[in-house]
Amino acid sequence: MLAAGIPVQAPGVMVGEDSSGALQQVIGLLAKHRVWERFPAGV
Numbered sequence: 001m002l003a004a005g006i007p008v009q010a011p012g013v014m015v016g017e018d019s020s021g022a023l024q025q026v027i028g029l030l031a032k033h034r035v036w037e038r039f040p041a042g043v
Helices: 019-031
Strands: none
Touching: none
16 A cells, blocks of 8 residues: 555555454444435335
8 A cells, every 4th residue: 555655544545454354344334334324225
């Protein structure tokens, strides 16, 4: 990331020690994603 000029603290950037740690971060972020508030729940 740093070699590409992307700061690891930038918004939307996630860095994990391993894939399972990164996945847990993604799951937490998905729960906060605003798109879920835009549409009614469907069955």
